[in-house]
Amino acid sequence: MTDVAVKNAALEARRLSVAPMMDWTDRNCRLFHREISRHSLLYTEMVTAPAVINGKRNLLLDYHEAEHPIALQLGGSDPRELGEAVRIAGDWGYDEINLNCGCPSDRVQSGAFGAVLMKTPDLVADCVAAMRAQSDVAVTVKCRIGVDDQEPRDILPRFLETVAAAGVNRFTIHARKAWLQGLSPKDNREIPPLDYELVKDMKAEFPHLDLSINGGVATLDAAKELLAQGMDGVMIGRAAYHEPFNILGEADAVFGVDGLARDPFEIADIMRAHIARHMERGGKLHQFTRHMLGLFHGRPNARQWKRILSERASGGDLSDYDAALQAVRLGAQAAEG
Template sequence: MEKERKSQIGVSRRFAIAPMIDWTDRHCRFFHRQLSRRALLYTEMVVADGIIHGDRERLLGFDEAEHPVALQLGGSDPDKLAEAVRAGNGFGYDEINLNVGCPSDRVQSGAFGACLMREPELVGACVAAMKSVSDVPVTVKCRIGVDDQDPEIALPALARAVSDAGADAIWVHARKAWLDGLSPKENRDIPPLDYDRVYRLKREFPNVFIGINGGIGNLNQALEHLNHVDGVMLGRAAYHNAALLADVDRKLFGLDVPETDWNAVCTTMMDYAENHLASGGRLGHVTRHMVGLFQGVRGARRYRQILSADAARPGAGPEVIAAAFAEIDFVDLGAAA
């Protein structure tokens, strides 16, 4: 069973949706799963200390429909990360990922995330500790370097350390992180992309899964990257224009799947929202992730208005989702695809 699970997750790694703080929560992932059955979904980064001391169901719980789903951890203490992995095992994640790329102030103050690019030996020790207790593959997501590091030295050094420790895959955001002088938002755009550096890493480590992330805007670009690396990860493009995910199974995985049944997506999300409301949640927890679904399609502006405004009104229920979908010209959507 474990061998089969590793094989399945390896296939799904061909296309992944990036972990994004405040965005890829369980409601977002459930929604994205309605659009692609095969894409690998990632949680937001969850800090190991939070798992050890906090509400594990709130931090780690997810719907079975989300599989395949990976848990991303933040931390730099091998023992604490191992304890967090044990907790993740109990929830049934398909993969555990270590964050070595986030540039936020919060992460820097905790001495993990992108600043770990400077300490490849420590990252290797973290991966080894995680592997020793994990029931599933352990992977790493990193940058090509930080601040004044030379990516020609820093990236291969990290890759060597984590592959020697047994990492099952390395995802590389093809930018440096500038921890001194740029905000986290600026770090997503300003440092120049260097896809060739990631391609070379694959040539240097031919037996290691190397995936690429950063600035990839559509599935045609994703296919081009797959000529050089093993997997492609989309972040903001997948979130803000989620309709592109409806073509992932066909274009990226070569599956003979039917056209997306948008009525079924609407019904499923209404049922999901109703259950969330019954458990004490708010409609906006669900609908905020759906606002960007129909970019560039007739009716999309009104669709966005309904989900943004009406969902926030007291007593709003799943019927808001139906009203929003009713504004979309699905003939135009098909033509745009």
């Protein structure tokens, strides 16, 4: 595939993406999701720019070649550091570099990045300009509609306009405010009301920008509806993690292709081979299976699958995986009569 074709494929992939989620979307999770959907865009967990510069780069940046298209999400607020992190990450060949301007956790607030950057669009513009100067791939931004007492209809247009002037034309907008004090990260995903209409209005106001919407999208049908309403892309978070096959099993239809036409049992069999190789290299069963508990969500004996893997996986082996899979196979056979 040529460089142009790769870039076009990555751009098309933003039509449906799985959100970056700390402690969840690690390389094992992403490989699992990629076995379900070939075309959806996958994101790393957020990695801070200082960690990339000073930390164990292979541990932070390595991924399986099969994960493409894949985006690296960076956290930071120092243009020099972010530019250096992007330069370093260039050797890993990510399809997109994303700047986090949406996470409300105490950790990112103490570092003056994440959602707090909604208050300083000029600084964000400086950051992305430094990142773009070091990047051969698209630099994008994930943001909120505002924070704290900001009025989203006033600040979001200015934020988009200011950052776009620095050369970014792709944004993913979490359609909720973030409250930096008084709400936990979990509460910030649920309590502030969603304002999809504002995000859709931004698409009308800035038709030249590529805008994806995030927040509260719980089904693939809901994602398709938002695309039909004019959004360029939809990012799904926890629903894709907790119900991976229900969300991603038919996701490739969003891209106009039939996808892999696999069922959850075939995915489980394919993952068994990945897990076996992982364990041969010294890995643990639960490092994969903790991401797979929702594979059979809504299907007979799904609770037994989750229970067996949850109870045995920390010190378990492939026999425990096989026992969990056998439980759901028996449930499926009983349901078929």
